[in-house]
Every structure is written in structure tokens, then in C-alpha cells.
Amino acid sequence: MDCVATGGNVKVLAKAVHSLSRIGEDLYLEPLDDGLTLRTVNSSRSAFACFLLSPLFFQKFHVSHGRGFRCKMPIKSVQAVFRSLSSLERTVEKCHIELNSEKSRLTFTLHCKHGLLKTHNLSFQDCESLQAVFDKERCANVLQAQPRLLVDTVLHFPPSLEEVKASVTADRLLLKNHVENDADQAKAMRTELCLSSEEFLHFSVSAPTSITFCLKELRVSDGVLVFAESTDLPVSMHFDEPGSPVVLSVTDSVLEANFVLATLSEDSHCNHDNGHKKRPRTPPPADDFMCDDMDSYLIAMETSEMAGPSSRTEPRSSSEREQEEEQRPHSKKFCSFFFGSVLPTSSQTANQTLQNQDVLASDSEDEQ
């Protein structure tokens, strides 16, 4: 592979790498006829991201290794090539990426102002293909917004928060922090945010639903949001029922980025939902705000009988417990992963859809 990016596209490339670094540790790089793919997955395999930079993105794009060459390397080392994002635009005129598979070296050469030449020779490992299985085109619900809307939305939720539940109806999106039913969490602040469909560029909900995903990963996908903002491109959110992934994507004529996040699966989701239903439902906040009738909101409370909230100790599914015992850093309740589709190099095919793979492997331990 031998390709050259120039001007503003160097920064776009750098931003892509930085946004991927917020998800995974390794960058999987695969040159294809239809462009250069950059992919990563997080350690618990509940978030995956992929950039496809088309040949037109580059001033020069040449794939000489034929099909099937792929490699991975620590993202940090690629990030180091583009360390100071802020000065990149001012200083770098051209970025040359060259792959030498014999020496197992990927060389980034940055041609900078004042004749300064920065050469980074990175070592890499051969690897299997990394591809999550998702089909955003078949998702029942598609929302599209300016990235700022989503960035602002995420800001309302405290950074310590783990999970957030998004509910859509025909005309709005409601986000809530997902609170577990144990004592610790009872003291946690709960936040709800309601966005009207009118705030979106496109709002098409054919199957009203509620999905729960890691806020951490949505923050991670800040990557995609920041990326979208800097390139001034809208972000689309494709999703279906609980348990199937949410896909955040940014597309323009020369690139496509997809960030795929696992959501809480149907089983555990239902459990939690029941939990919610046991509680007195509060009116939806949009109406809540409009209504100024004092009595409908003021509650009668006695200082003497401030017992804790009613029973909320339903048993949790075994998969939840298992996940907790493993002490996973993230997404402890995401028992269903949408991954597992790692093709061994030997049996690789050019087929990107990987239909034969075990697409919903419940075991997430199959990491290399």
C-alpha cells in the first residue's frame, strides 16, 4: 500500500485515528480496493468502530499487496504520529503512508512547513480481519442530527454514569440514566432529557422502542461526534430493538464512519423495565414542564414514614451475575455481544459481510 493524503484530509485522518483511540487499544488497518479501512474494538467487545476512507480521499492511493493484507498495531503509536492535532493543520502539508510487509513496517511520513520531515516507522502484526456484523440499512429507526445536538445531550449526564436508556416515540427521544436497583444506586441522581423530533434533521421511528447502552461508550463515540463536528457532517443513529446494536454513522462522498455500540439485551432489559413499571410513573417531562398545576406535582410526605422505596429486589438474571463476577471494566450487563466474527487470516475471503460467522456469540472471551 502506498497512499498520500494532503491538506485538510491529513487532519481528518488524524481525527479518525484519535476517535478510534477512544474505543480500542489496537488499530486494525486493511487496504482494500474501495479504500483504506481503519477499525477498532473495545476490550469487552461491546463497541466497534470503523472508518472507510475511499481512494478519492487520498491524492494517491495504490494497493499493491492484492487482497487480504491486513495488520494491527497499538493505536497509541499511530496517534503519536498525529500528536498535536491543533498544529497539524498549520504545519503538515502532506502525509505519506507506505506499507512494507517484508520489513513489517508501516511508515508515515509527514511533510511539514519549513522543510521539516517527520518519519515514523511503526512495526505491526499480521492479524485477522475485524468486522462487526450489523446492517444499519435494515434498522427500523433512524435519527439524524447535527453532532452538536448529541454532544450537548451527552453533557447533561454525569461523567460517572454508566448506562443510559434511550426511548423513542414517533415524535421524540427521551434519555434517562439507567439506574440499578441496589442500595448504592438509590442515592444516585436521576436525569432525564427529552428532545423533540423537530430538533433532528431526520427522525424516522417505525418501531417505538427503548434501548439501553453504555454512556461511556456514547462518550467514547464523542470520537464520532467530535469527528463529525470537525468535518461539519451530520450524525445518523440507526437502531432497532433492545439487544441489537446502535450504529452511529457519519458519511460523506469520500469517507464513511460507523460506530457500533451494543445495547442491553432483551432479557435483562425486560427485567429492568419491569422494575421501572413497579415504580409510580412520573409524567413525561415535556408535559411536566408545561403544566403549572401545583397540586399535580406537590407530593404529600410525612417526615416520620420515610421508608425506602418499595420492593425493588427482583432477582437478576444469571448472565448479569456472571458478567459481574468477571469484573469487566465496562458493560457488565451486556450479556449479548454483537461480535465474534473474527476471521482467521488463512480462511479470509474478500467478503465483508461474513454471513457465516457466529454473529451473536454470547461468549466474549474469544479474544486473541
Next chain:
Amino acid sequence: MPLSTRSQDGDEGCVLAAALDNVRNLSNILKAISFKDHAVFTATRDGLKVTVEDSKCLQANAFIQTDVFQEFALREESVGFQVNLTVLLDCLAIFGCSSAPGVSTALRMCYNGYGYPLTLYLEEGGVVTVCKINTQEPEEPIDFDFCSTNVTNKVILQSESLKEAFSELDMTSEVLQITMSPSQPFFRLSTFGNSGNAHYDYPKDSDMMELFQCTKTQTNRYKMSLLKSSTKALALSCKASVRTDSRGFLSLQYLVRSDDGQICFVEYYCCPDEEVDEE
């Protein structure tokens, strides 16, 4: 104490008395070399030299010339003492580090000689702070014996381009390798980190290059951990001179212009790393 009383007891027994209208002119430059707690102050007729050393392999000297001070009175040929630099910097910044225009802290410092504390009088907006910092006998600085007649290669660069390189250095590399050569690659900084190597090449005709005097190809390695501590001074500077002598010793000199246009120098000497493996 009120300003009137301090002048008296200050000037009476003071071996060294110096005054500055704006303490930032001193504190900025001292901050740049505060990679170790202990600093040796040497005052001579030329001004103040502050020396900080690390591992017997790196020495930093900040020179604050006499004319940076509004007053600089020295009773003896030369006066030396050692203080804790971190403590001194906290004292100098007692009124905060605000760079708001029109707000500045005035400083008067006195040293009465061996065994006495270094006394600082700081004043801002009518509020006075008096600091007495304990001093120790100065340790003899290492003599790197770097003399300009033995210089093999020398370049002077505008700091801007070097700042960029230093801020991006791969810290997983144990060494920074500097190549200076009359031919390609002219002036090269290299690192050898966990994930690969990186080379930064500055052509000799770059408009960042103010002077290029390389007589012989020389490649030397210096401990990254040592050189990294020169980054803060580099960040303040506008010009940088990089020199190596026949033994491979490195001299980095940074020219620092203060807020009000005064010029100071910070100089680093560094021994080459002993193990040089052939690549």
C-alpha cells in the same frame, strides 16, 4: 513589614540585594529549570546564575543578567548559596501567577551571607509578603568542560520548530539520538520506542535554520529523561542553539525574551549516553 523598615535591615547587612519590578521575569525562567528541588545561586557582577543538576549527567544554568534587575548590589566578588527551588517558586508566586496586564508583583531579595536565610519581600497592591527561605552551602557544580573551541557541530534554530518536535517525542524511547552532519540528513532527531522509530529531519536550508555549521557527521544518544527536562525552557525561548563537541557532549542554549523585552539565557549541558549500539 512595611516597606520602609525592610530597606534598612535589608541594605545594612546584605551581601546581595536585588530588586525587580515584575517577579515574573525571574519566576518564569526559574520554573523552566525546576526539574530538581535544589538550585545553586551564584551572584556575580554580571548577574545571577542559577544552576540545577540531575544525575551528574545534566546541568541547567539560567542566567539573569544584572540589567534585568532594577537594582543589583553585590558586596563581594561573588556570592553563592543553595536553596530549595520548589519552595522559592511557591514564594515568588505567592500572589498568584496572573499575567493580567497592570498587575505585577514587585520583589526585593536580600542575602546576608553564609548561614542566613534568603529573604524575599514581595509586594502587590499594597500587600506585603515576607519569606525567609533557609539556605545551604552550595555544592560545587559539575564542570562539563564544554568549550567553544572543541565544538564540532552547531546549529541555531528558531525555537518554534524544535518545540513541536520536543512536544511530540516518543517517551517510550529511552534515548534521543541527535545526528548532525554536513550532508543528509543534516540535523536529525530520532527516537526508538516500543512501537517503532521516528526521525525528525531539518534540512539545512530550512527557513527555521538560522545558522548551520556542521563539520563532521556525528551521531550521539542522550537519555530522554534528562533532555525532556529542557522542554520547559525551550517552550519559553525564541531561539535555540544546539552544539556538540568532539566528545559528543551536548550544549543546548535557549534565548528567552521576557514580557518586557529583557533577554535571559538558559543553557543545558548533557553527557552522551554510553551505550551506543550500531544500527
Next chain:
Amino acid sequence: MKFRAKMIDLGCLNHFTRVVNTIAKLTKSCVLRLTPDNLYFVLSGKVANGGVSMWCELLQVNFFDEYQMEGLSPEANEICLEVAPENISRALKTAQNAKAVKVKLTKKHCPCLTLSAELPSLSSISRVVTHDIPVEVIPRRLWHEFKEPTVPDFDVSIYLPPLKTMKNVVDRMKNLSNILVLEANLGGEMNLKIETDLVSVTTHFKDLGNPPWGDSASQSRSQSWDPEAMAHARVDVRKLQQFLIGQQINPSKAMCNIVHNRIVHLILLQEDMSLQYFIPAVA
């Protein structure tokens, strides 16, 4: 018990936010007392929180456009809640350019102070964010613990210098020592001192003025105090540092009462609020 209030004015919202942010820096948990005229944030000195205590009083009419409450009973027309001010602070942070903010006492999964903000949006329909802040309702029998502290019988009372300057000095002194000596006299002079093996630092403030306390009972000791003599107290620097974060509320008056070797009583005043903070002296 019922409580509901609404804030529309952005200036009030910002002011309220700064007050709550300051409180959040001073304590993890405190009592919010609501009465028909005032809101109070109260921390009563317990050994567990280092013996410091706090009393912050806000005049509700100056902050809220609407304010309705019904206390425990007509005779005890108050509501007393334990709350984490950090939660209110976080909720307010997301409401920064709100068109309106409502605060209500609600019963959700537990008793909550529900703060909802109507935010500007990209469409004609407002964006609404709602935060349910869990609170604990404090039973009447414990209310006596959260009464306004009496002004101690101080030796010296003095106006504080500009808090920003004082904060800078204390922040630096914190780097050098854990204990600071605060001293002042009736001649308008105040000193901040630290002393360690390496360094001694003293910052001298003068012409600060001493507040006139009139005939108040708390004057008895200061009347017999030698006007030149310094009343002093050794305090934990961190506690003074925390209090000085209160400089962000930009008080019109800031003062300090010292009971020699016993206590430092700090007061920030504004027409619509006051904040008092008590730091015990250490040996």
C-alpha cells in the same frame, strides 16, 4: 409538605449556581432548610466533618420568581432535607442557559428534589432536562440541630482583604504547609503565616478596618482586647482554602471574627444572602 419554586431570571440562576457551587466545595452533604421566606444550607459542626460548620442563608424572593411551600404543619412551617449539594450543583450546571428552572419536592423512587430546566432548542419545542436529586427528609425531632449558630464572643473582628488575593496567598501557602496561622488586631491589620523547616512566610494586610458590631453581646471580649494585640488561630489550610472558593459569589462584604486560639468565624455577605463558616483552631 409541599415545595415548588421557579426561576426565570438568568442573573438569579447564575448567582444561585455560584452559591450552590461554593457550598458543594465546602461539604459533601448538608441540610437544606426551606421556610416561607428563606432557604438555608446548613452544616452543623461535627467531629466527622472536621468540626467545621456552615450556615448559608438565602432570601427566596431575590432568587425565585415563584416560590410556594407548605411545611410540616402550620406551626412548624418548614421543610428540612438532607442533600448532596454536589448533585444540585451538577444539575444547575446543565441548566446554564435555561429559559426557566423549576425546583420541586417530589416523591419518585425516593423523596427527591426535582430540578427541571427548559432549555433553548433547535426547534420551537423546548428541550427539557429533569434531574431527580435524592434527598432525605429530616424528622422534626432533629430540627433543633440545624438552627442558626450564634456569633461567638470574639476577640477581634476584621474585614477580609479582597478574597481573590487572599485565595492566591492561601493556595500557595497550602503548597508549603498544612497549618496556617491567621491573626488580626483591632487596628485593621491581618497576617497569614506559615512556618516550616524550609521556609517561613508571612503576608501582611493592613487598613482592612474592623466592623462595628454595635451593642451586640458578642462584643464583650473584644472590648477588653488590647487594640494592638493580635488574636490568632492556627487552622487547617485546606479548610480556609475551601472557604475562599466562596470568592466566586463576589460578596459585598467579607469578614472574619477570631476567638483567640479557639475559632475562626468567617462571614460573606450580600444583600440577598449570607454565608458563615466556622473553622476550629488546632493546637
